[in-house]
Amino acid sequence: MNAVATETPSRIRPSRPDAKLRCEGLRKVYGSVVALDTTDLDMPEGEFLTLLGPSGSGKTTLLMLIAGLLAADAGKIWIDDKLASDLPSYARDIGMVFQSYALFPHMTVFDNIAFPLEMRRWSSDKIKAAVEQTLELVRLPHVADRYPRELSGGQQQRIALARCFVYRPSIILMDEPLGALDKKLRDQMQFEIKQLQAELNATVLYVTHDQDEAMAMSDRICLMNHGGVEQIGSPHDLYFRPASRFAADFLGESNLLPGRVISASEQPEVEMLGLRFAARRAAADLAEGNPITVMLRPESIEIGPGTAPNGLPAVVERVTMLGGVVRSVLRLGDGTEITSRSLTRPDALVARPGEPVSIHWQPEAPVLISRETTRGA
Numbered sequence: 542m543n544a545v546a547t548e549t550p551s552r553i554r555p556s557r558p559d560a561k562l563r564c565e566g567l568r569k570v571y572g573s574v575v576a577l578d579t580t581d582l583d584m585p586e587g588e589f590l591t592l593l594g595p596s597g598s599g600k601t602t603l604l605m606l607i608a609g610l611l612a613a614d615a616g617k618i619w620i621d622d623k624l625a626s627d628l629p630s631y632a633r634d635i636g637m638v639f640q641s642y643a644l645f646p647h648m649t650v651f652d653n654i655a656f657p658l659e660m661r662r663w664s665s666d667k668i669k670a671a672v673e674q675t676l677e678l679v680r681l682p683h684v685a686d687r688y689p690r691e692l693s694g695g696q697q698q699r700i701a702l703a704r705c706f707v708y709r710p711s712i713i714l715m716d717e718p719l720g721a722l723d724k725k726l727r728d729q730m731q732f733e734i735k736q737l738q739a740e741l742n743a744t745v746l747y748v749t750h751d752q753d754e755a756m757a758m759s760d761r762i763c764l765m766n767h768g769g770v771e772q773i774g775s776p777h778d779l780y781f782r783p784a785s786r787f788a789a790d791f792l793g794e795s796n797l798l799p800g801r802v803i804s805a806s807e808q809p810e811v812e813m814l815g816l817r818f819a820a821r822r823a824a825a826d827l828a829e830g831n832p833i834t835v836m837l838r839p840e841s842i843e844i845g846p847g848t849a850p851n852g853l854p855a856v857v858e859r860v861t862m863l864g865g866v867v868r869s870v871l872r873l874g875d876g877t878e879i880t881s882r883s884l885t886r887p888d889a890l891v892a893r894p895g896e897p898v899s900i901h902w903q904p905e906a907p908v909l910i911s912r913e914t915t916r917g918a
């Protein structure tokens with residue numbers, strides 16, 4: 542090792558070689574509003590990461606800071622291991638797609654897609670080839686000569702995607718790009734964006750407040766709340782191992798029940814609704830006597846006949862048929878409300894309101910969550 546202390550040049554940061562984007566200590570404040578609390582975020586190349594969270598949780602703020610359209614109060618951003626946070630927006634090699642398609646109305650589809658290439662002074666031959674190839678990619682090769690107003694909403698959004706993908710930006714940021722489309726078109730476009738992303742191995746940071754969209758599209762979800770990261774992980778992680786009440790509540794439906802740690806031995810035991818059971822899955826501090834929240838997903842609640850042994854007695858309050866799923870709301874003896882979901886089967890016995898039943902769940906179903914883990918509640 543060299544005797545002289547070596548300093549890492551500030552513009553090049555040693556990091557995991559696969560970190561396409563790295564944010565460190567990013568923060569944005571408006572007067573007394575903390576739009577984004579100090580936030581770190583890493584994305585490997587080719588990842589599809591979704592910022593999910595309620596309105597006002599800081600999703601757009603984080604995106605705008607990365608794009609350089611907003612100046613951060615603190616923090617640094619690296620793209621491909623190069624410091625990007627003091628570069629202007631246009632020099633960051635970032636593509637953006639917004640909810641409003643932001644196509645130029647007076648330009649044809651061809652000229653709209655060619656625009657970023659013209660700005661980069663590509664030759665006209667190269668531009669023509671790239672635009673044609675990208676129109677094929679979004680499956681609209683026949684609309685090059687049309688104007689945006691001559692396209693449907695879904696087609697316009699595909700052209701906006703084409704205009705972003707055409708110059709192969711290092712990172713693509715999308716803020717609710719499907720927000721203006723109807724449900725069916727949304728589903729189709731979700732699939733198409735995923736396909737496009739996979740085909741090009743693009744690194745995509747996507748914003749939505751639709752949990753189904755986030756679950757369907759993402760490699761990882763970054764759940765935001767009150768300007769900060771509540772939890773980051775795969776859709777599976779967030780759904781099955783939520784780290785907080787907020788996460789359990791935000792993603793999917795859940796029964797959140799009060800419980801208490803009875804013994805904190807090697808195999809901790811928990812009490813809930815008068816039942817004692819072994820803690821199998823916990824994101825909580827299991828110290829003896831600690832109050833905890835127990836999460837039970839509705840699909841893990843099984844309903845049996847009222848006469849079944851070892852079940853928890855309940856009365857059916859209401860039953861709703863949701864197509865492929867039946868949702869039942871049940872009331873326990875102490876007044877607690879429990880929701881159950883099961884697949885619809887024509888031959889299945891569906892309990893009727895007022896009927897006494899018993900409920901059960903598998904031993905690994907309960908997830909234990911600390912009572913006070915939610916940010917800034």
Ligand SMILES: Nc1ncnc2c1ncn2[C@@H]1O[C@H](COP(=O)(O)OP(=O)(O)OP(=O)(O)O)[C@@H](O)[C@H]1O
Binds near residue numbers: 594
């Ligand atoms: N220019 C601004 N001036 C003052 N406050 C702002 C400004 N922009 C954003 N905020 C505040 O910062 C917080 C985060 O806003 P942001 O737009 O990032 O939320 P979001 O998660 O994108 O919400 P949505 O889902 O509604 O788009 C909000 O409380 C918002 O009111």
Ligand SMILES: [Mg+2]
Binds near residue numbers: 600601602716
């Ligand atoms: Mg927003």
